[in-house]
Amino acid sequence: MSDGLDLAALFAHPANGGLRAIAGAQPSVVWRELVVAADESGLPDEGDGRLAVLTVPPPATPWQQDALVRRVRDRGYRGLVLPEAEGFGAGTRSLAERLGLALLGAADPMALARAGWELREGRDALTLGYVRRVAQSIEYHADNLADLLRHLSASVGHGVALIDSEGVLLEAGEALPASVHAAIDFGPWISTVELPEGSAASVRVDSPSRAGLRLAVFGRGLGAVQLSALAVAAEVAMPAVAARILIDEVADVNDAAVASGLLRDFLELRDSRDSELEQRMLERGWRTTGYHLGFRLVGRSRVDTLQLLRLVARELTALPVDSHAATSGRGVTGWLSFATPPSPSRVEESVRALLAMHTAARRVFNVATGVGTLEGGATGLVATIDGASDAARIAAGRSATGYFVRIDALGLEQLLLSWTESDTFVPAAESLLAPLLARGPELVETLAAYLDHESGIAATAEALGLHRNTVSTRVARAQELLGLDLADPETRLAVHLACRALRR
Known part of the structure; x- marks a missing residue:
């Protein structure tokens, strides 16, 4: 049994009978328990800090409404729920706030009473209710994983997200607060988190293709009882989520292969x-x-x-x-x-x-x-x-x-250099410089340095640590073997790029 029944947990319950705040309803308020009666006369004499739930609407006249609020509060009740509570006038609402009585409305007071009982004492019933809703969602034929998460969220009445340690991969219903995600422990099978900005129950997803995933059910105002029940619901939903991930991945692989082939065909044309x-x-x-x-x-x-x-x-x-x-x-x-x-x-x-x-x-x-x-x-x-x-x-x-x-x-040079790395250019470069390569690396190295230094004999000799005459002899020999005129700009560019390609 829990220590009390808090308003935040009632608001977070997916089947709370349409609970809504009218006046003086602070989310932090906690009642000892909940009492249901047809009207005020059926309530126990001693309220003792409890929540009174009546199944009849409030009286019509302002003085009768004021009198009802005073009597309920004087008997020790700290909260009052009725259907059609919007009928309370502004004066009665102000009175409730001054007296410290939470004034609430519920379209279905009996559904609210059941929700309160589940949160207070009927934990198994609460868990069973969530599990039943999850089972109904699983029976639905989802189009994809996102569609499945949307139906799970709508069924349980809370946000649902597929997450990993880096962030949220998919979510439905609402956004998972970053602080809640950061507080989730990715180690254990089940992890629960309670923070002022939100709470979550998560379970590890047993997916053979993608490690480190968790399925999280989250929302604001969720207490320990609800988190425990939602953890069980997440466990029940997890195999369906894992199966859907696998189905979608197979479809993604097939689609990616089709798209890749289509792009390749287009580029080849x-x-x-x-x-x-x-x-x-x-x-x-x-x-x-x-x-x-x-x-x-x-x-x-x-x-x-x-x-x-x-x-x-x-x-x-x-x-x-x-x-x-x-x-x-x-x-x-x-x-x-x-x-x-x-x-x-x-x-x-x-x-x-x-x-x-x-x-x-x-x-x-x-x-x-x-x-x-x-x-x-x-x-x-x-x-x-x-x-x-x-x-x-x-x-x-x-x-x-x-x-x-x-x-x-x-720049232009960088674009040309990128071209020299292509599969078609390297063999052409090797063919062009084959007469030099057949005589060892010295001629190619000297020619490359010569072209790098803009045909400067002295600069080339200094860079290679050779005598100027040696450089001149090698460059002349290279031109003779290649049968090319390096004074021609296009020829120089082609030979220069060929030397660069073989040197990379």
């Missing part, structure tokens, strides 16, 4: 047209018309691309712009789409949003992010994704920029 492919893209909401800003996140180490995609999708939902993303290779590729040309300020705002998304991803994954340029149409979508991919490759080695690079913030 380049400038070609395919009406069937365009139709499939439209069915996913991917429009190639308008203007696009591509981005790409790549793992700097091994990452779970599906989990990364979930995080990216969650961050993108907060942006006031059409957005899409799909797994691609060892990362995620996506883009923002605008129906009309966005202003420079809106583009900058979008880039800042992508930086915030990158920052959120970095808290969980070891990734680098690249952002392309704003481009128009289908060919522009391919171009901005290409640019984002180049920028992401450069960003992977840029700790100074937080592993985030925007392609149009780079």
Whole structure:
């Protein structure tokens, strides 16, 4: 048996008969117990700090209402509940407050009485009631996990959330206070938390695919009795939640594979047209018309691309712009789409949003992010994704920029260097410099340093620690073997990039 019955717990009970405050009702008030009678005459003579629940409405005239409030308080009762309590006049309400009597209304006084009995003495009945509501929710065919949580919340009458140690993954009914989340112990099977700003009962989710999850039922004013009952209800709901997670993950994997394949097919077409492919893209909401800003996140180490995609999708939902993303290779590729040309300020705002998304991803994954340029149409979508991919490759080695690079913030040399890292350029560089490579590394090293120092013999000799004549001889020999004229600007650029590619 509990030490008392508090108003906050009654308000938090999902079946409290429509309880509402009329006057003098402080959430902190605690009654010794609850007494039910048809009218005032049926109440025990000694109120002894109890809550009086009457099943008849209040009298109609103000003097009769005042008299009822005085008599109930004089007999020692500290609270009075009636149906149609809104009929009390302003004077009677002020009187109740002066006398220290909590004046309350309830559409169904008997339901309120049962709720009070459950909280005071009928703990098993309270638990059974919650479990029955959970069972009814589980029988419902939910569309997805979010839908299931919504029905659980509506059934138990409290907020429901799927959480991990980092934060709230999904919630329904209301928002889980950050302080309550922080106080939850993720170690034990069941954890209960009682704070002024809210209380919660949570249970560990036994999911084979995602560790560290908990199902929490929470609300304001929940006492120890309710938390104990809700902990049992959460245990009953947990297997259904775990099963729904698995079902949704299988669907997510299949959908991610379809989206990834569709993106790959689109990028491979380049400038070609395919009406069937365009139709499939439209069915996913991917429009190639308008203007696009591509981005790409790549793992700097091994990452779970599906989990990364979930995080990216969650961050993108907060942006006031059409957005899409799909797994691609060892990362995620996506883009923002605008129906009309966005202003420079809106583009900058979008880039800042992508930086915030990158920052959120970095808290969980070891990734680098690249952002392309704003481009128009289908060919522009391919171009901005290409640019984002180049920028992401450069960003992977840029700790100074937080592993985030925007392609149009780079210089020409950096763009060319990103090209030299492609799978097609390296073999071409090896073929071009093969006559030098066949004679050892000295000629290539000397030629690379010579080009790095803008054809300065003295600077090259100093950098390599060689005599100037040695450098001159090697450079002349390299030009002879290659059969190229390094005085030609395009030839110099090609050879210079080839040397850089083989040196990386």
